[in-house]
Amino acid sequence: MGAPGLATLLGSVRYEVLPARATEDKVLAHVPRDVVVTVTASPVKGLEPTLDLAARLSTHGYRVVPHVPARLxxxxxxxxxxxxxxxxxxxxxxFLPAGDADPPAGPYTGALPVLRTLGELGAPFARVGVTGYPESHPLIHDDVTVQAMWDKREHATYIVSNLCFDARVLGExxxxxxxxxxxxxxxxxVAGPVQRAKLLAMATKIGVGESTRFLTRHPAWFLRFAAPGGYAPERLLARAGAALTAPSAGVAGLHLFTFNQIAETEAWRRALLERLAG
Structure with a gap:
């Protein structure tokens, strides 16, 4: 990928954070106000921590995107x-994913009925995001996930793709x-510059039940981070450059999974932008 294309993507980023005790302070200390902050929701802790952190960050001047899983x-x-x-x-x-809560808290098992209800409520949000799965969902066939995006297209305004570590898979x-x-x-x-040891520590802090679910559902992530040479997001971006910057791709920017390594993610982004500018 050429420097202008990569710089454009890095200039339009969203940072996904978890609503932990120190998250607000980390965001205030390290994230510029022009970076969108998305706040995840936990099937164990429910929506309250997400809504609370989203409201507080909004008062600080951030454009905040809370995750509202249908199953919560x-x-x-x-x-x-x-x-x-x-x-x-x-x-x-x-951002309206289906979510992982099992059993669901109410009648919604997927995002589409929630999207339809929001429409009946007068479309109260200017922007509504839905999930895409470049790498196979552990429980849902690829054809079903692509069909789901088609079904949601009239109700949503953008797609956020789940983590992908394979440039070819992402492009296809x-x-x-x-x-x-x-x-x-x-x-x-795209995963930020995640350190495996810190990722494991973060998963443990989530809580015994949820961290077990986290590790069980995403073992390949840890293998990627522990691979020889480690994981470097700029390598993935370079390999996926043509796919991400093609006019037909319609890529509006990057959604960076920080795993609450917020300072490290922003330092990496700034350093890369400086190298590109130089």
Whole structure:
């Protein structure tokens, strides 16, 4: 990828963070106000920590995108409460995955019914994101995930792709969804410069039950981070450059999974931008 293309992607980033005790201070200390911050939601802790952190970061001047998993919503009344709370906090962008809660907290098992209900409520958010899966979902066939994006396209305004470590797979997936007529802007999901030891420590701090789920569902992530030479996001970006910057790809920017290594992620981004400028 040429320097201008990579610099453009790095200039339009979203940082995904977990709503832990120190997250707010880390964001304030290291993240510029022009970087979008997305806040995950936990099937164990529920929506409350996500909504609370999103509201606080919004008051600090950040554009915040809370994750609102469908399977954490207790029903339409609960959805209305969440909408009212976020709108009052000045939030106009939400990310709506299906979520991992099993069993679900209410009647929603996927994102599409929630998207439809938001439409019935007058489309209260200017931007609504949905999930894409370049690498196979552990429980859902690839054809189903691509079809789901087609079904959601009239209700959502953008797609966020889940983590992908293979440039070829990412490029083929982008081409595939575009051939299917899914034209929503895409934020390509990429892991930041994650240190394996810190990632393991972070998973442990999440909580015994949830960290076990985290490690069980994503063992390949740890193998990638522990591979000879380690993981370097700039290598992935360089290899995926043509796929990410092609006009037909419709990539609006990068969605960086920080795993709460927020200072390290921003330092890496700034250093890379400086090298590109130099």
């Amino acid at each position: 919503l207790r029903g339409e009344a609960h959805l209305k409460e969440v909408v009212d709370r976020l709108r009052e906090a000045g939030v106009d962008d939400v 997936w982008i081409a595939r969804i575009r051939r299917r007529g899914v034209a929503l802007p895409l934020h390509a999901g």
